[in-house]
Amino acid sequence: MMQPASEQFRIIADGAAEILPEEELIAKLERSVRERRPLVVKLGCDPSRPDLHLGHAVVLHKLRQFQELGHEAVLIIGDFTATIGDPSGRSHTRPQLSLEETRQNARTYVEQATKVLLPERLQIRFNSEWLETITLRQLITLTAQCTVAQMLEREDFARRYAQGEPIGLHEFLYPLAQALDSVAIRADIELGGTDQRFNLLMGRHIQRFSGQEPQCLVLMPLLEGTDGTEKMSKSAGNYIALTDPPEEMFGKLMSIPDSLIVRYFRLAAFASEEEARQLEEELRRGHCHPRDAKAMVASRIVAFYHGEEAARWAAEEFDRVFKYHQLPSNIPEIVLPSTELPVVELLVQAGLVSSRSEARRHIQQGAVRIDGERIQDWTARIGLERERIVAVGKRRVARIRHG
RNA sequence: GGGCAGGUACCGAAGUGGACAAACGGGGCAGACUGUAAAUCUGCUGGCGGGACGCCUUCGGAGGUUCGAAUCCUCCCCUGCCCA
Numbered sequence: 001m002m003q004p005a006s007e008q009f010r011i012i013a014d015g016a017a018e019i020l021p022e023e024e025l026i027a028k029l030e031r032s033v034r035e036r037r038p039l040v041v042k043l044g045c046d047p048s049r050p051d052l053h054l055g056h057a058v059v060l061h062k063l064r065q066f067q068e069l070g071h072e073a074v075l076i077i078g079d080f081t082a083t084i085g086d087p088s089g090r091s092h093t094r095p096q097l098s099l100e101e102t103r104q105n106a107r108t109y110v111e112q113a114t115k116v117l118l119p120e121r122l123q124i125r126f127n128s129e130w131l132e133t134i135t136l137r138q139l140i141t142l143t144a145q146c147t148v149a150q151m152l153e154r155e156d157f158a159r160r161y162a163q164g165e166p167i168g169l170h171e172f173l174y175p176l177a178q179a180l181d182s183v184a185i186r187a188d189i190e191l192g193g194t195d196q197r198f199n200l201l202m203g204r205h206i207q208r209f210s211g212q213e214p215q216c217l218v219l220m221p222l223l224e225g226t227d228g229t230e231k232m233s234k235s236a237g238n239y240i241a242l243t244d245p246p247e248e249m250f251g252k253l254m255s256i257p258d259s260l261i262v263r264y265f266r267l268a269a270f271a272s273e274e275e276a277r278q279l280e281e282e283l284r285r286g287h288c289h290p291r292d293a294k295a296m297v298a299s300r301i302v303a304f305y306h307g308e309e310a311a312r313w314a315a316e317e318f319d320r321v322f323k324y325h326q327l328p329s330n331i332p333e334i335v336l337p338s339t340e341l342p343v344v345e346l347l348v349q350a351g352l353v354s355s356r357s358e359a360r361r362h363i364q365q366g367a368v369r370i371d372g373e374r375i376q377d378w379t380a381r382i383g384l385e386r387e388r389i390v391a392v393g394k395r396r397v398a399r400i401r402h403g
Numbered sequence: 404g405g406g407c408a409g410g411u412a413c414c415g416a417a418g419u420g421g422a423c424a425a426a427c428g429g430g431g432c433a434g435a436c437u438g439u440a441a442a443u444c445u446g447c448u449g450g451c452g453g454g455a456c457g458c459c460u461u462c463g464g465a466g467g468u469u470c471g472a473a474u475c476c477u478c479c480c481c482u483g484c485c486c487a
Contacts, residue, residue, distance in 0.1 A: 164483045227430090228441085237413095237430080255440040291438035322439060342453085358432085360454090361447055367433045379453050393433060395440075 002036065005029035008069050014273060015266065016062065017194045018219040020201070025216040028188055032071075041066045042187035042215070044076040044127075044178055048097055050108040053239035054268045054301070055223040055232035059191050060116040061270055062220055066189070067121045075113065076181045077106045080128040081174060112242050115305055130184040131177055142176055145209050146202070151175075154198040175199045179206035187215040194219045195231075223267050228257035240268075246306045247328075250314035253298035254322075258290045261297055269300040321394060328397060331389065335403035340383045343368065343375055350400055352392045367393050 002008075008029050012019070019025055032039050043063050052060075067073045079102040097105065110124060134142075151172050152158055160167050175198060182190060182203035190200045197219055204214035222231040225238025232239045240252045256264060261283065266276040282288040295315060303311035320326045334350045341349070347359040347368065362368050363378040369391045370382060382388060384402035391397045 166482060226440090251440055253440095254438095257441055258439095259441095289438065290441085294439075294441090318439080344453095355450065356452085357450060358448085362433065365433050365446065 002033050002070050005033050008033075011065055011069065012062075012218060015058075015220070016218050017221040018197070018217070020197075020217040020219070024214075025189070025218075028216060032188075038071045039066075039188040040072050040074060040186055042074050042076060042182060042185060042190045043192070044078060044181060044190075045109060045113075046078050046082065047102050047105040047109055048082045049234060050105040050112070051234055051239075052109065052112040052242045053232055053234065054242070054264075055193075055225075055239065056113075057116050057242060058220045058223050058267045059193060060113055062218060063191055064117050066191075067118045071189075072123060073117065073121060074123045074125060074185050074187070075110070075117075076185070077102075077109070077124060077126045078178075078181075079103070079106065079126045080131040081177060083128070084170075115242050125185060127177070127181050127184070131180060134180075139173075142180070142206070143173075145206060146176065148172075155195075175202040176206065179203040182215050183207055183210045183212060186212060188213075189216045189218060191218050191220070193222050195222060221267060224260055224263070226252050226256050228260050242305060246302050246310040246314040247317045247330075249302050249305065250298045250311070250318050251322075253301060254294055254318060256294070258294070261290065261293050264301070265297045269297050269304070271300075325394075327389065327391070331397050331399045333399045333401070335401055336384060337402070339385060339402045340381055342378075343370075343380050343382055344378055346382050346390065346400065347392065350390060350398050352390065352396050352398060362392055 003011075005026060009026055012025070012029075028039055031037075041063060043059060063073050063075075079099070082097045082102050082105075083099060106124075106126070110119075110122075114122070152161055154175070157167060157171075159165075178199050179202040181187075183206055187203065187207075190203055192200050197217065200215070200217045200219070204217075207214045224230065225232035225236055226240065227236070227238040230236050230238060240249055244252065253264070262276055262280045265271045265279055266273075271279070279288070279293060283290060283293055295318075299311045299315050302314050306314075317328060321328050336346070336349050338349075343363060344356050344359040347353045347362070348356055353359045353362060359368075360378045363375055366374055366376060368375045370388050372389070384400065387399055387401040389397065390400050
């Protein structure tokens with residue numbers, strides 16, 4: 001049985017940055033309840049980069065809420081654009097992929113996305129299905145629906161244009177292609193990050209042109225990365241992947257700046273507005289230590305992806321390594337053929353450093369410890385007649401033995 | 404098609420014949436400190452070499468001038484702006 005529209009709206013709006021237009025969404029929800037017809041909720045994804053992170057999870061979680069409300073979630077895999085790639089050659093964000101690669105990536109994507117989504121209530125569509133066969137005639141009719149000035153309104157186009165950075169003509173076509181996805185599945189609602197506003201609005205525009213009722217937009221805030229400034233992205237290297245192992249996920253979460261604790265609680269740990277307000281208040285009054293708050297948020301996020309048990313273990317492990325400066329409990333074992341060799345060689349062969357120069361630098365800076373003892377002399381030779389525990393900094397540790 | 408301005412390391416950006424493996428900033432890594440992989444301070448940040456020095460590779464690409472080129476010349480490729 002469907003929940004009343006007003007209650008549904010409350011859930012949908014919770015945590016959303018923006019809903020456009022609100023009245024239309026309410027009207028759609030009311031009609032949906034009245035006619036017992038679920039709404040089609042669209043989320044597009046780019047299969048050229050199948051590594052999902054906590055930033056993606058913000059939107060995925062919103063889609064999941066729609067699933068729980070009984071609506072129809074449609075995941076659009078943008079395989080068409082992925083197989084075309086980005087011919088400008090300057091952007092590495094859209095490498096050209098073969099059809100098989102795209103399919104493989106899509107599988108990986110769905111696998112990761114269903115850590116958040118309910119797999120049994122998920123429809124998956126590939127947009128090559130309807131984009132592949134478009135004719136030039138159709139394309140021209142479509143492009144006539146939008147002026148250059150309108151295109152240049154998009155924030156990043158405007159910025160790049162103003163700064164004299166190149167904009168490929170094909171880039172203008174991507175928002176239109178995305179809009180056609182909405183037409184193809186007759187989307188009632190499209191989800192995205194706030195950076196997708198322009199593209200999703202284009203969906204409304206083109207749907208109207210195609211004689212359809214325009215979709216509503218539910219825009220989610222963009223989660224900052226672990227550096228605390230830029231939005232989380234793979235290219236910025238400030239991301240926490242959904243597939244990161246528990247201890248790594250926990251560690252990365254502990255490294256976020258204090259100012260982001262509540263935001264992560266809300267967006268990444270999916271805490272309710274009420275919970276978030278409470279935590280904020282406790283932090284403000286000093287009733288809760290920022291470190292403890294962060295550990296709590298981290299545990300909750302790790303638990304969501306890996307379970308309670310793993311979260312507890314990751315928290316303990318973190319204290320062990322960083323609070324009590326002990327060795328991690330899981331140290332990878334590496335077997336080398338030699339019984340004795342220079343430290344520099346040892347570090348390189350064990351894969352703990354990428355070059356001999358780097359090895360020397362680390363040794364000189366006192367970052368290298370063998371069996372807990374700091375090595376300062378880079379000409380030293382190390383015997384492997386027994387197992388050695390070799391550490392480069394706190395995070396690169398290996399058990400090395402001869403074999 | 405013409406004119407002008409550009410292309411430098413992971414990114415941004417100096418450098419216009421030797422002192423340049425290339426300033427500076429960001430990022431990254433490490434050390435100290437700490438509640439943390441936060442903040443702060445310090446160091447490192449092309450590779451190779453038993454090494455405060457030497458060698459090799461690098462400044463859009465290919466040639467050339469020179470004892471010596473990121474820097475000068477020729478051709479080519481790429482980007483932006485203006486004109487057509």
